[in-house]
Amino acid sequence: MSTTKHGAQRERRTRNRGRAVGIPLVLTAVAAVACLAVALVPGSGTDTGRPAGAAVAGTPAGDPTGSGSAEPATGAPTDSAQPSASASAAASASPSASASARPSASASASATSKSAAAPxxxxxxxxxxxxxxxxxxxxxxxNGACLFGPSGDMMIAAMNTTDYETSRACGAYVLVKAANGASITVRIVNECPLPCAPGQLDLSQQAFAKLADLKVGRLSITWTLLSPASAPDTLSVRYKTGSSQYWCAIQVIGHRNPVAALEMRTASGWRRLSRTSYNYFLAADGNGCGASIRITDIYGEQLTVDGLAVKPEVAQPTRVQFARH
Structure with a gap:
């Protein structure tokens, strides 16, 4: 009995040791399986290959919402654990929205230059x-506000202030028609201040007399811009009194069509001058005075004049004239 009892006790101790050993083994196996499962879940790991704050493909760095980013390419994976090489390829394959919507600087500059050259x-x-x-x-x-000087042909007129437009109308030829059927061509040499209304022409008495008796006083008319054959063969250029290499003002005389712009060549390129109400183009700092001049009419034709010296109050003839239209 004694032997049997001790043997049973040893057997129970042996079974207990087996259980004690077996439980840790089972727990270890379960833990290994759990770890393996966690490792296999997509996106569960951290991307240690990308520095903190680096941009994910399609999202600018520093934009956690990605609200300004372009849509990802169709079928492109968006998993943050995607290798950086693939992310770079996706980014280069689909340009950002800002790049496609905003023109390049050179295109903008080209557009600004073309717009500035158009009269x-x-x-x-x-x-x-x-x-x-x-x-x-x-x-x-x-003579009048346009400062052309005395006129050999008194078929001239003063333009109302509104249509005079800071001397833009100076030198323009207009065909004037009266309701009675009479017509006359006049050249704008002066400004008619208020109360002259838009559309009104103050004609020289000689010109008005071609349309009606001076006693009429006011005459209903229509008028249109002309590009006449009767204009001088060539135009002239005149520097204003006081002009030098340090300050100059330039005037165009005898032009067939209204002048829209005048430019001077400088070391940095063509410089467009501002127009004064007394019909001169002004270079207040002297930059370009005495250099080549480029003149543009309202039709966009450009004439370049070279080799004119700064000679104040001298109408220097050229070899060019605007074409008829």
Missing amino acids: ATGRIRPGVSYQGVATAYEAADG
Whole structure:
């Protein structure tokens, strides 16, 4: 009995040791399986290959919401654990929205340059008929606000302030028609201040007399811009009194079509001058004075004049003239 009892005790101790050994083994196996399962879950790991704050493909760095990013390419994976090489390929394959929507600097600069070179037509436009009234004034020798000097042909007129447009109308030829059927071509050499209304022409008495008796006073008219054959064969250029290499003002005389712009060549390229109300183009700092001049009419034709010295109050002839339209 004693032997049997001790043997049973040893057997129980042996079974207990087996259980004690077996439980840790089972727990170890379960833990290994759990770890393996966790490792296999997509996106569960951290991407230690990308530095903190680096951009994910399609999302700018520093934009955690990605609201400004482009849509990912169709079928492209968006998993953050995607290798960086694949992310770079996806980014290069689909340009960002900002790159496709915003023009390049060179394209913008090219567009700005083209727009600046195109002349503005102003209020007086070719092919447009204007209505107004004609009045008359004593034009004396024909000089006026445009500062062309005395006029050999007194078929001249003063343009109302609105359509004068800071001397843009100076030198323009207009065909004036009265309701009675009479017509006359005049050249704009002066400005008619308020109360001259838009469309109104203040004709020299000599010109008005071609349309009606001076006693009429006011005459209903229509008028249109001309590009006449009767214009001088060539135009001239004149520097204003006081002009030098340090300050100059330039005027165009005898041009067939209204002048829209005047530029001077400088070391950095063509420089467009501002126009004054007294019909001169001004270079207040002298930059370009005495250099080549480029003149543009309202039709966009450009004429370049070289080799003119700064000679104040001298009308220097050129070899060029604007074409008829």
